[in-house]
């Protein structure tokens with residue numbers, strides 16, 4: 001059997017991460033980069049199937065937490081953008097504009113939404129009337145467009161991406177604060193507990209906030225090359241937005257007041273990138289059970305009637321259980337070749353059926369998490385899968401969590417930051433301030449070390465003990481420093 005095996009994918013992920021990523025996108029047919037508009041790619045079925053499942057998990061949680069779904073127009077008039085100064089300054093360089101309708105020049109430019117605050121807020125001003133309407137919680141799944149000038153990479157950074165944006169209206173700052181907490185919990189509940197992605201939520205420094213935000217909280221995940229990648233972020237916006245869009249409500253005391261606004265943006269295509277990157281190995285992809293485009297692949301050893309019949313019987317049984325399952329009938333490929341192919345595609349479980357299995361009433365099982373084969377009794381298949389699916393996800397999460405924890409190290413000098421970052425670590429240290437006065441120190445780190453101050457950790461309080469590692473003033477914060485995408 002061994003000589004039938006043809007290696008389909010073999011790139012060392014730790015050593016050549018960039019090559020690994022490009023290769024797996026191509027080999028597993030995740031995205032086709034040949035589309036003829038720069039920065040735009042075609043997402044292929046293997047990605048879309050997983051992303052659809054990812055959307056579903058996120059939307060289910062949002063709806064359970066009382067967010068209502070909307071579909072907003074893709075275009076936003078220029079005047080909406082111009083209402084809030086910080087927002088327009090932050091986003092204008094990235095906007096694609098529609099200027100013609102047919103051969104007529106439009107009287108007003110229309111933006112292809114880079115994000116939809118200014119679309120939602122326009123309508124919130126009609127919809128919100130009383131404190132009884134609040135909190136008013138919405139979301140939409142949408143694609144957004146940003147004219148990225150940095151190098152684009154499929155899923156990680158492209159000029160069109162797929163996401164969910166949740167926009168909420170509140171009667172007080174406390175309610176807004178409660179909302180961002182909830183958003184962070186949602187992120188953990190879905191991204192960590194279901195997709196298996198480790199991350200840390202940071203409150204971003206004042207110089208690195210969302211344009212127009214009062215406070216920005218963002219989750220950073222980590223790639224094997226040591227660069228962090230920003231995953232969902234959630235923001236409390238400055239009240240300028242409510243004022244600019246005239247979103248007011250009548251409070252319990254009968255007075256008209258401006259609302260508080262929050263927004264939360266989990267980008268599915270980028271989260272998908274992290275799923276590929278965090279779980280994949282030198283053999284290829286490894287999908288978490290619940291979002292695998294295909295959970296079980298059945299491979300017949302030969303095409304004898306009896307064997308074919310058995311594989312169909314198993315497929316039917318598993319489909320009845322709500323699993324996604326296929327049989328590989330491809331006669332062009334050899335038995336061993338199929339193993340490598342589906343391992344590369346990241347299918348969690350493989351079932352092999354041959355003559356021997358038939359006569360013994362057994363099945364050969366391969367599990368992608370342990371890269372191991374074993375035999376089980378055919379009649380125990382369902383109970384095995386039930387146990388396996390849980391164990392499989394736990395293994396993936398544990399592995400990812402451990403790798404992530406190992407990457408954080410304490411540093412005590414500029415030299416140590418430099419060394420840590422070079423080794424692909426996240427450096428933790430005392431730092432003067434995340435307000436304006438700390439910006440110079442952050443600039444120094446960015447220019448001299450090529451890394452960024454990501455912010456203060458949200459999930460636990462960390463007290464600084466000494467002085468700022470850069471300027472030597474008394475430290476008010478413990479911050480995390482890393483290279484980023």
Ligand SMILES: [Zn+2]
Pocket residue numbers: 431432433438441468469470471472473
């Ligand atoms: Zn400093």
